[in-house]
Structure formats: C-alpha cells, structure tokens
Amino acid sequence: MTDGDAFAAPARFPPARPSPPHGAPSPAAGNMEPRWSLRGPLRLPRCSACLLLLLGTAGFFLSYAVEVDVKDASNATCLYAHWMMRFLIKYETNSSDYKNATLSLSSNVTHDGSICGNDTQAALLAVQFGEGHSWSVNFTKTNETYQADFITFAYNTNDTAVFPDAKRKGPITIVVKDTMHPVQLNNVFVCHNTDSIEAENVTQFFWNLTLQAFVQNGTIGKKESRCDADTPTSAPTVLPTVANVTTASTTTLSPVPTTAPKPVENPDTGNYSLKSENETCLLASVGLQLNVSRDKPLLININPKTTSADGTCGNTAATLRLNDGNSRFIDFTFVVKNASANVRRFYLKEVNVTLLNHMNGSVILSADNNNFSKWDASLGSSYMCRKEQTLEINEVLQIHTFNLRIQPFLVKENKFSTAQECSLDDDTILIPIVVGAALAGLIVIIVIAYIIGRRKSYAGYQTL
Template identity: 95%
Template sequence: MTDGDAFAAPARFPSARPSPPHGAPSPAAGNMEPRWSPRGPLRLPRCSACLLLLLGTAGFFLSYAVEVDVKDASNATCLYAHWMMRFLIKYETNSSDYKNATLSLSSNVTHDGSICGNDTQAALLAVQFGEGHSWSVNFTKTNETYQADFITFTYNTNDTAVFPDAKRKGPITIVVKDTMHPVQLNNVFVCHNTDSVEAENVTQFFWNLTLQAFVQNGTIGKKESRCDADTPTSAPTVLPTVANVTTASTTTLSPVPTTAPKPVENPDTGNYSLKSENETCLLASVGLQLNVSRDKPLLININPKTTSADGTCGNTAATLRLNDGNSRFIDFTFVVKNASANVRRFYLKEVNVTLLNHVNGSVILSADNNNFSKWDASLGSSYMCRKEQTLEINEVLQIHTFNLRIQPFLVKENKFSTAEDCSPEVDNFIVPIAVGAALGGLVVLVLMAYFFGHKKHRNAGYEQF
C-alpha cells in the first residue's frame, strides 16, 4: 500500500460505517452481495470469516496483529490477510488547540462485512475495533491480476480515552485511493517494511503485511509479490535504538588508531507546497536535520528528494506534514495570533516527530512540543532565516533548520510574499551595544580631559611661588 490521493467523503455519518465508495461492493440483492445498514454491512449467510488476534508489542504502544481468513459457501478460503497497523490522528480540542492521538488495534476486533468478491463484484476486507472505529479496503480483479482500490477509515471522537476534549464529536470518515501495484492472481502480496497513507489529518501506518485476494480453490499461493521496500536490492534501514547503537569493543587486544568522525554536512534545502482547491496555500523552503541524543548523538539529514509533503490549510491554522520516505514523519503546525486585531501575525506553535523502525514498524521515538512561539511574521508575509536555528522538541530530540523560508497563509500566485528576516533579531542587540560602547568611550574622554586639565592648573600654581 502506498500514498494515495484523498477523496472527498462526508465528514460525519449517523453511524461509524460510511456508504460504499466507488468501486466497492454496491447494495444489491442476490448471492454474495452485501447489504448496507446504519449498523454497517451485514455478513452474508453464505460467507463465514475467521479472525485471530495475535498479541504483540510495537514501540511504546500496545498493538495487535490481525489475521482474517474469509471463507466462501463451501468453507474454502477466498480472502486472506495478516497485518499490523496504527493511526496517528491530529484533532482539534475545545480550546481550539490541536493534539495528536495514537489509535492502535485493540483486542475486541470484529470482521463484519468482509466478503469474497468475484469477477464482477469487489472483495472487501473490513474490521471494527475499539469504541466505534472501523477500517476497510476493497479489491478488484482483472483476468490476471488483483489490486486494492479504496481504503476507508472511520474514527469516533466520542472515544474520550483516545480523543480527550475533542471539539468535534462523533464518527469521522476518510476515504483514500490506494495505489497498490497490481498483483498476479494466485500470488501473495507481502510487505514487511512500514508503509503509510496520509490524508485529512490522519496518517495510517501498515507493516508485516501478508495478503491475497480472490484466492482460488481455497489454497493460499506459494509465490510472493513483494512491495518495493522489500526488494532484495534495497536493504531496509534500521533507525538507531538503544540496543543497536554501535559501541566500542571491549575485547580489542591492542589499541586501534582512531580518527575524528567525519562531520555531518548541512542538509540539502527542500521546497514543499500544499494546495487547496487547486491553489497553493502553503509554501516552505528549508533544510532539515534531526539531532537524536540517546546513548550517542546521531544527526540525520532529511533528504528532500525522497520527502513528500501533505497537510492542511486553514484561515487560522495550517499544518505541513513531511514524510521522508524512510519512516520519519515531521509535522509543523502554524497558527494566527491576534485574529481579531487589525495587524495579525502567524507563528510556529507545534512540532511533532515520529520515527519508526523501518523493518518492523515499531515506534523508535515519538515526540512533540506544542508550546513554540517561533518564526513570527505578519500575516500575508513570509518568514525567512538563512542562519541555522534549533527547535528543542524534548530532551532527546532537536531539529536544526537551514535556509528557512515559510509562508503558511495567504500565498498568492504560487510565490513567497515579502520576507521578514530573522537577522534584525540579531541587529537589535548590536545597536544598544554600539551605543553603550560609544557612551562609555565618551565618558573616558571626559575623565581624561578633566584629569589633564586639573594637573595643568596645579602646575601653573607652583610656578607663582
């Protein structure tokens, strides 16, 4: 599964299950056709499903692997999937601030609505979990291949354990087109590496995926089709953990000449933009470097060539979400202050960083700081700072920025507006220092003049005697 475009869908439904998207099984009567109701799609009497929950851990969060084995009327497997997933959701609170919620699968997972599909009808893999949350993906096939079409995710902000103080209440549904490559029939699609889908303030993470739709003769295929990240030519990158950070050997018998570590070069500058209704609404140009301080400091440059931008634009809040393609996710949230005043300004309020293990999807580091007052500029202008700046996320994570220029609001003609430079912030200190030095020099000159003048006057008095 790969990033896809977000499709418009009603933001709230009377139930946690939306109407089927285009390409998904449609309401109809007859064999193997699902019936949609306010309670969600009903399981067909001719199709049974088996669900196994495998307890596991992933990072700092409890996570469950899900195995779904859908069977047809003859009790033969027709759709099989085993995977792990987690959701990172940004939501608005009653105080108009934004918080990040992590939603993982719980132990009470059901599978209502999963169906086999056939030559004319899409297959559907659907699960429900927690307090009104649900997730599904539908598959279509040709004569030789099958592929996923749409992912539908519904989260319920009435779940106060996950969304405390949420301003918007009730189920919220997003529908994302999945651009999974077609897979040969009778092949199993496998992707151990972490993949993600981002849309509408939600990032969906998937890993350890094994899947086969339209299973023939009830037998899971033996040939695998791997995702791009799992190809043998691309060794997975393992981000540092306490366990795998290289340490000095204690068994060395003789001293080994050491050389100073090669300094990490400054990151390349990336250019990012967001659009709303086909018009650019946010522009950013910045080089980014992560500084992770655990057992040993580690500098990670964000490569703009592999980094994609997503996020949201608004009148008083905007979020730029960067995915570097190597399981590193950075969110920058900007807000407008003095919204009712004649002169309004924007600033950076929150930064959220998530680092995942590229092999198994476990969380290596998740950190956020929602108390920034950085990158302040007038609304309608851009903020610029060529010098290096440091954002303190928490005690173990910093972000260094280089050649920064950002405009999260009121972008016109796809260009940056007049920049407010950070350099005057330094110049403001230089002016009083220069004035103080000049005054100090003047005082010294006055004292010296007085001293020499007074001494000359005394010498003149001696000559009179």
C-alpha cells in the first residue's frame, strides 16, 4: 500500500451544497435546500451519523452502497466510510442438503452503535439491515497509523426470504480478522477493486471502498492509501453477481474454503493494574485468547491496546475486570486460603466472561466457572507461567493465557514480588523424566531378549 496523490473530492465527498446533475433543473432561489447530491436525487439528512443509501444495479440483484459519517460531540466528522458489500452464505436445510444464499444490503439500513473511538477505545463502524442482519468493523490506532481489527457479521436464518428451509434458526455470528494494512493517520483508505474474506461458510465481498477512521479536526484527509489490488494495471472492479459468484466455485471465491485456515497468532501481552487509595494493589501481565466452540472453533485475541482494567482489591479477595473495548468482559477473582495460618496462599477461584452485541447490547455469550484452584502462590509473591495455559470455563468457552504473571495481593512499590513459577516452565523436571523413560525402555528390551533367548535354548534339547 502506498500513498497516492490528493484525491478528487467531487468523486467521493459531496460539497456542502451540491449542484444538480447536467440537465436537471436548478433549485429555486431562497431557503429551499438542494435535492440533488453528486450521487443522485437524495436529500442529505442532518444527523449525528448520516447514512446515505445509494441505489445501483449489479447483475440481477439490487446493490445498495452505504455512506456513514459519524460525528463527535462537537458535530465534527470523526469516522467516515463509503462502500458496497455483499455476502454469499452456505447453509444447511431441513433435508440435510446445503444451499447457497446471497445476502445484499437492503434499503432499510441503520447505523446504531457506530462510535468515534480514541487513543484507548476502538472506533466502531456498524450497520444493521434486512431482517435482523448486522455487520461491523472496529479500528485501532497507534501514534502514526490506524487499521481495521476484527469484522463481526451476524446473519439471521429466520429471514425465510434469504434462507428458505434453513435447519438452524436464529442469528449466527462470525468474527474474522481484517486483512487491511496499517494506514497513515489523516490518510483515506481507498480500494475500488473487489476484495473478499472467507470464514465459516461465509464469503464477504467488498468493493468501491473509501474510509477514514480517527478523522482529525473533523476534516477528511487529502491523501489516499490504496489497497494492493488498486494498481495501475489492475483489472476494473467486477461486481459479484449470481453468474460470476456461482462460476467462481472452482476458484478462490468458493463459499467453502478448500485450504486450511490460517493459524491465529498468539495474542499480545497486556499489562494491567488496579489502585486503591493511590496505591497499586494488583498487577497483571498476560496475553489472552478466547476459544469459542459452537459450530466451529473461533479464536479471539484480546487486544491490550484497547483493553482497560477495573475491579476491586481486598485483604482476602480481589477481582480484575478487563474490558477490551469491543463489548467483551472478563472477570478474574482471586481469594486467599488458610487465612488464619502462618503461611497463607492465594489462588484463582472464579472467571466470568460476557460477550455482548455491541450494536444493541444483547448478550451473545455469558459463561462462568467459580470452582477453579489455579495460579496458586504464597501471599506476598507473584505467580508466573510463560507457557500457554488453558482455563476451561464451560463446554463452549475456553481462555488461553500466555506469558502470565499475576499478583493480586500485597503489591509493593508498584512491582511484582518474587515469582513462583508453574510446573510447565520448570524445564529441569524434563531431565529425570527422559532418563527414566530411557531406562524403562532399556529394561523392557533386555527382558524381552532374555525371554526369547530362553525359549530358543529350551527348544534345542531333545529327550533321549
């Protein structure tokens, strides 16, 4: 991706008072608001997050483009996007057959839940359409760049017009990692050619995309960052119609991936802390990954850049609550055991996980386990485990931890105390295990050789 020249604003961003198309009558003088924009005869709405629906055609289906202009508290643009998209979904019928459904944007699109974002909270671009379908993407930023993180798509098989005779009823949600490269802050990301993402029997198509997250001072940038597909020699955009999507079943546009999915990378390690009366009372350093196992396993890395920490500290109990900025909440509760003994220890007793729909706040998944005895260490020390560990919350949800170090009690000078390491990190235990296994194998070989030798010797003598 390279930065291009300043883009031509009239091609994508309408002026404050657009002129009518050639041949159309000019609006009457006076206070009459213009009815024409550069995209067609649509009156521009005055709202905090303006959504313009543009009617076009692509093959047999109607294709609506979406324009979202999210405003901040001062009514300045903070997130802008204009794009077109379509979905190809493979679903199971009541007769155990599989059908392909095409889901396009309808005219009743809303934008509830879109937010500006800031240095600590992810920006969110969200739309809802049709009979209970929704799509969203969140953006994170650094000091110099911004990029898309995860795309969340929810489709409702109760929509019988799109999913006739569907065996599974109700909303189905998939989350995929976006492949967008980091974009320089104050640059506009543009991709006219068709791009697609495949996951869990769903292919998402995008084209004619223009967006900018974390808009500065309410002004859309003047430089473009182009996608790799928009090269000078690239072919023009081919809109995904019934014909070319169906015939693409033998190419990379197949709705069911034939290649193994790319492995999810280990999550980044986040550093979290709690304070009580301006004194640090809890320290945690950990990389977290959620493993949701419903129809297919789904791995979700918790991004520490957008995750905030809250909770409570106490003498015998402490709770660390993590909010990843994308409606995912994880609570870790620690308690002290043998409180009256001379040697006291702490351990992880309970974990609660809640996943919400960031569009309407409804609960997607809620799971808890209050019967743990993990991460045990002496009070006043920290617990450390560099290797991957797994917390079984229930039959649907697991949490994988990486590079863990935790101290929920008696933190001094805002630093971890001496660590008690987990057995997984103790490599010295491998040596006696390997030596013991080798000796056991040698003994077995000697015994077998002895038995075989005795049998042969016995068979060699004959009775006279």
